[in-house]
Amino acid sequence: MRVTISCFVLEGKDVKAARQLAESRKKGLSQQKGNLLLDYSVERSGGTILLLLIHKEGAGSGRVRGLARQVLSSESNLGVAEMELEERDEESFAAFYSKVSVKDFNIGLYEVYVNPLNTMGLVSDSGMRAGFKFEVYGDGGGRAVLDSPEDSYDLFSLLDYGGYIVRRVYRKTGEIAASVGYAGSGRLLLARCGRGFPGLEDVLNPFSSGKSKPKVFSFSQKGGMLGEFKPGKEVWDGKAVLSNVLWRLKPRFRQDR
Numbered sequence: 001m002r003v004t005i006s007c008f009v010l011e012g013k014d015v016k017a018a019r020q021l022a023e024s025r026k027k028g029l030s031q032q033k034g035n036l037l038l039d040y041s042v043e044r045s046g047g048t049i050l051l052l053l054i055h056k057e058g059a060g061s062g063r064v065r066g067l068a069r070q071v072l073s074s075e076s077n078l079g080v081a082e083m084e085l086e087e088r089d090e091e092s093f094a095a096f097y098s099k100v101s102v103k104d105f106n107i108g109l110y111e112v113y114v115n116p117l118n119t120m121g122l123v124s125d126s127g128m129r130a131g132f133k134f135e136v137y138g139d140g141g142g143r144a145v146l147d148s149p150e151d152s153y154d155l156f157s158l159l160d161y162g163g164y165i166v167r168r169v170y171r172k173t174g175e176i177a178a179s180v181g182y183a184g185s186g187r188l189l190l191a192r193c194g195r196g197f198p199g200l201e202d203v204l205n206p207f208s209s210g211k212s213k214p215k216v217f218s219f220s221q222k223g224g225m226l227g228e229f230k231p232g233k234e235v236w237d238g239k240a241v242l243s244n245v246l247w248r249l250k251p252r253f254r255q256d257r
Contacts, residue, residue, distance in 0.1 A: 001087050004058055007095050008051040009079035009183040010072040018047045025071045059084045079183025081190045083176050094203055096189040105189050106159040108206035109166050112198050114148045119202040127196030135168040
């Protein structure tokens with residue numbers, strides 16, 4: 001079944017207000033499940049709220065974005081990252097939010113999809129061995145599509161000091177692998193995991209190790225309607241600069257198979 005994953009971010013609330021808003025909105029969204037939405041999840045990291053909506057409306061849907069603004073009580077543009085995809089038998093994906101720099105994800109994504117020392121599947125997995133395509137945008141509005149591993153040196157130069165940012169990553173077959181969206185002063189990243197895509201540990205590693213890399217919230221596994229991993233920290237303490245949630249779509253979404 002072809003589905004769209006839309007992840008919205010609302011930042012700038014204080015912790016108490018964000019907690020209350022997140023809890024109250026979960027009840028309101030339940031009315032949309034089975035109608036506009038296949039499923040949903042509302043997560044919070046300090047004063048920042050992540051709203052995940054699974055639907056069939058396609059990327060850029062006005063109905064879905066209108067619902068997100070209504071749910072989050074926001075008249076302004078929300079940060080959003082979206083992926084439209086043909087759902088696999090086991091579809092896992094991770095969402096990252098960073099509020100430090102618009103380039104936070106550049107080198108991390110390069111490590112995930114280009115460097116076999118980080119992602120062994122680039123060598124051992126036939127679904128990844130052909131490499132990936134990077135869609136990147138420059139500060140002046142330029143756009144380029146580069147292949148890895150063929151253009152890996154040029155790609156690195158654009159991402160490291162060339163003023164370009166990654167917007168999407170695709171497999172050579174055209175299937176989307178990752179999507180980066182604007183989120184106020186930061187960035188929001190969606191990345192698919194496992195079976196033809198990098199594993200969860202491959203996706204997490206570039207963002208969670210090394211003194212100069214962003215810290216990631218600790219994790220605790222918790223069963224839920226989407227099988228999510230929730231952030232282990234409840235309060236944004238000013239030290240953690242990257243928050244992460246992992247979801248897994250349940251088989252019931254594939255009713256037409």
